[in-house]
Amino acid sequence: MGDEESKKWVLMVTAQAPTNMSVIKYWGKRDETLILPINDSISVTFDLQHLSTITTVSVSPTFLHDRLWLNGKEFSLSGDKYQRCLKEIRSCAGDVEDEKKGIKITKKDWENLHLHIASYNNFPTAAGLASSASGFACLVFALAKLMNLKEDNGKLSAIARQGSGSACRSLYGGFVKWFMGKNDDGSDSFAVQLADEKHWDDLLIVIPVVSSRQKETSSTRGMRESVETSTLIQYRAKEVVPKRIVEMEEAIKNRDFQSFARLTCAESNQFHAVCLDTSPPLFYMNDTSHRIITCVENWNHSEGSPQVAYTCDAGPNVVLFAQNRKVAALLLQRLFFHFPPHPDTDLKSYVLGDTSILQDVGIQDMKDVEALSPPPETKDDIAQKYKGDVSYFICTRPGKGPVLLSDEGQALLNPETGLP
Amino acid sequence: MGDEESKKWVLMVTAQAPTNMSVIKYWGKRDETLILPINDSISVTFDLQHLSTITTVSVSPTFLHDRLWLNGKEFSLSGDKYQRCLKEIRSCAGDVEDEKKGIKITKKDWENLHLHIASYNNFPTAAGLASSASGFACLVFALAKLMNLKEDNGKLSAIARQGSGSACRSLYGGFVKWFMGKNDDGSDSFAVQLADEKHWDDLLIVIPVVSSRQKETSSTRGMRESVETSTLIQYRAKEVVPKRIVEMEEAIKNRDFQSFARLTCAESNQFHAVCLDTSPPLFYMNDTSHRIITCVENWNHSEGSPQVAYTCDAGPNVVLFAQNRKVAALLLQRLFFHFPPHPDTDLKSYVLGDTSILQDVGIQDMKDVEALSPPPETKDDIAQKYKGDVSYFICTRPGKGPVLLSDEGQALLNPETGLP
Missing domain, CATH: 3.30.230.10 (Ribosomal Protein S5; domain 2)
Known part of the structure; x- marks a missing residue:
């Protein structure tokens, strides 16, 4: 210098x-x-x-x-x-x-x-x-x-x-x-x-951001406690994950959505299983997370093959991967039906990110959200609405690096x- | 004939x-x-x-x-x-x-x-x-x-x-x-x-019965799905449970509440971990179950040794084992504080079973429930009340056979x- x-x-x-x-x-x-x-x-x-x-x-x-x-x-x-x-x-x-x-x-x-x-x-x-x-x-x-x-x-x-x-x-x-x-x-x-x-560019991502009053354990501390106390985590790391890594690489290579979805959901669920197997147990998902996952599971089941994959980290938000744009629109219809916003929320603060998908869903304003009918696979007892339990949605897609x-x-x- | x-x-x-x-x-x-x-x-x-x-x-x-x-x-x-x-x-x-x-x-x-x-x-x-x-x-x-x-x-x-x-x-x-x-x-x-x-007659049992609108998967079907899809269940059955059986028998024999509580809670959590590791995942606990368990974990932690053990089956109810009558009274004070009844509930429909414990808690009518102060171990952010999330409490104890x-x-x- x-x-x-x-x-x-x-x-x-x-x-x-x-x-x-x-x-x-x-x-x-x-x-x-x-x-x-x-x-x-x-x-x-x-x-x-x-x-x-x-x-x-x-x-x-x-x-x-x-x-x-x-x-x-x-x-x-x-x-x-x-x-x-x-x-x-x-x-x-x-x-x-x-x-x-x-x-x-x-x-x-x-x-x-x-x-x-x-x-x-x-x-x-x-x-x-x-x-x-x-x-x-x-x-x-x-x-x-x-x-x-x-x-x-x-x-x-x-x-x-x-x-x-x-x-x-x-x-x-x-x-x-x-x-x-x-x-x-x-x-x-x-x-x-x-x-x-660009390898798999028809995948879309929807994130219902879940309202939560709970203070969660940080992931740094949570994973340390899991390593120290879970009797399942080492078996998972040594016996389960290595096989899934091979299968997931193959699924991505082949743009095989069925395998991708099966593995993604199983991984999310097993991660939360290990969190529960920790002492004290780590509760990252809440009732809203459970309801979003159940909604996706029911729909996937009714279609006979996975349309949407879900995954959830050390918090209550669920990240959803839709196989393509058409599926993403059908997914949003379902989620908007079950999780309408609080009154006086405008569409711009209810749906963030790439909002062009709203055209495919047929939504122009909040009245269209209110007018949505229950998804056909919904049985009477679960066609419930949980107003305000999702604060807003983020719509995005896989993207490039820094x-x-x-x-x-x-x-x-x-x-x-x-x-x- | x-x-x-x-x-x-x-x-x-x-x-x-x-x-x-x-x-x-x-x-x-x-x-x-x-x-x-x-x-x-x-x-x-x-x-x-x-x-x-x-x-x-x-x-x-x-x-x-x-x-x-x-x-x-x-x-x-x-x-x-x-x-x-x-x-x-x-x-x-x-x-x-x-x-x-x-x-x-x-x-x-x-x-x-x-x-x-x-x-x-x-x-x-x-x-x-x-x-x-x-x-x-x-x-x-x-x-x-x-x-x-x-x-x-x-x-x-x-x-x-x-x-x-x-x-x-x-x-x-x-x-x-x-x-x-x-x-x-x-x-x-x-x-x-x-x-x-009679071997361990100071144990008391408190069951907060959790209100739930969700329809759960029957345990018959749930455990079949776990056996078919969980990659952790066999490891648990073969490697984890046999050791815990030996330890639990020893804990019961010695009326060793610390070991009993540690094993009981770990077992409940691992059972729910296996439920989550099932496809589709089995969500038996809800936010109220999580809050009851967190309340117990926080209290146990603040006391430096387990006062209460929790366990939860294929549904949202949590069964709580208190080390003795004094602990059971302190437990009820905590639970009554966090989970007060809906208005106009009378004490007789809020607490069932052996209600003699209410004297130890210092509760004579619903006004005493309302007047309870937050548990000392509660930090400001979790001193919340969840009115009506517990429908009623059952107080009981270990008992005889048919x-x-x-x-x-x-x-x-x-x-x-x-x-x-």
Whole structure:
């Protein structure tokens, strides 16, 4: 840096990274510090437009400390997970030169330079949709660009993994596999892309966001308690998951929705089974989650083959995969019937994301929602309505991996001051 | 019978049998017809006064068919389970002679004589508290007396087992073990008493009966689906349960409440885990069940050792075992606080069974329920009230096995006509 040290430059990069949803579940670590899992997992990456994190990272000789703002509020970076990611990234940093701005940073300068980081989720945090996955993926991806890392996405995924396990899968679009690895140092525990988002592009995703007053056990703590107390988790990790990984890779490769749905639902259910087998038991699903799943199971059963797959993580929300657009429309008709909004909710706050599907459902305003008839497979005793139990719906699809945002207007930090 | 055949006599016996609650769970059959389980189970028998079935069985040469009345309504006896029990019992029947009434029935006459059976549960069927266990136990016990069977309780339990698996455990009071057995004909699958009800007489039982609108999958169908689809159930049956059986027998023998509670809760949770691991998943617990369990877990945790054990079968009700009377009173204070009744409920319909405990709780009328303060271990965010989510409470204790009721006034059939 030398002569440039006196200059007041700020260098910055903005990136956007998607969140993802596992279809073969990650639950349980073999190493708490390095975040090494007890089994492989597979996920689907969500469209950046609807469920993603935008992060601006910046560096300047004027910064006195590493600082972090999440959704506009400052947070401490002193936590182990942040420290571990930052240390790993700094150790891989390369030389950076910007002649126009007169900036020259060498590999070893990064140890002494401080970072400002600002991050923003484009979906409500209350939705409980793994914002830590997109968050850490975006942080690592943006810093890798800023610091001119030469490492490939696999290595970046292994760094993101140390922030939040599932973050490693958000370094890729489409369908992603996270290898548990065998090495003690975690060097072989990283993610790879199985297929990109175009490989299976008729899949649609619907997420009924469930209202909940309950405070759930964090997944970090929950999975530690499961490993310590469940007498089923190791059998699941060693005997059940490896077979399902092979079958799921095959299902994705062949766009075989029946197998995909069977495995996805079985995995979700077994994950929650292990949660229940924990002491004290982890209740992540609530009555609304149960009702959504029962609605899907009944419909799948009445059709004779799976139309929709469901999966649910460490919270009450259920993520639904519809085989195609037609099925997604029929699914929404069912869900809108059973879970109408509170009065005075407008359509725009009831359905978020890709709302073009509403045309296929035949919904133009809230009156159309109220006028829906019960699904034909519904027996009288279960044609019940649970008003307000779903706060809103998010409609999305599989999407691509992290991208750089070159438009400075999208940056979350001021290019002069490096502050939000 | 010979000369007596023209006479219009009616011979009858009335018995009362308790229901029971498993603490090591029975879930899954290795033989559907003979009802042979995939693992041993252990249960606690409930006090006859509060949760039992009364059954009157009668025989008369004037009866044209076998007939059955349950809670006053006639039902068909043509189901496999009834037929199997009746056939087994008839094959063991002995000679009966009543000189006063001029009755003489020989062993082989029983094949041609018809039975009238009337049965009544002294607890609401809606409570979902395994009325089939007390029902079949009472039927078999009463018929064994009527037909002068020489078989011991073990053999009777094996007959009752063929009506409803858990019924075999209701042939004894106190603490009961059902051996899964190994033989294909089921001859070694019967129940034995581990300890009678006096062995551990400070245990109290509280059952919050949970309001539910959901229709649950029957346990017969549910356990079949679990055996067919769960990838965890066999591991549980073969690797987990056998160790817990040994530990539970030891805990009961030593009146070791800590071990009893730890095992009982772990078993309940693992049973529901296997239910979730079934396709389609079996949701027996609802939000209210979860809240009751969370309340108990929080309290146990705050005390540093288990005060109360919980267990839940194929329905939303949770059965709670309190270590002693003092603990039971503190438990009720907590439950009454979180689950107050709907307005205008009187204390008599809010608390059933042994209501003497209310004195210990300091409750004389509904105003005292309303005035309860939040439990000290409750954090602000969970000091919530769920009005009406528990319909009523049943307070009881471990009790004795089936008894004969010699008072004719308690018979459910008319001694002249053999009709209800």
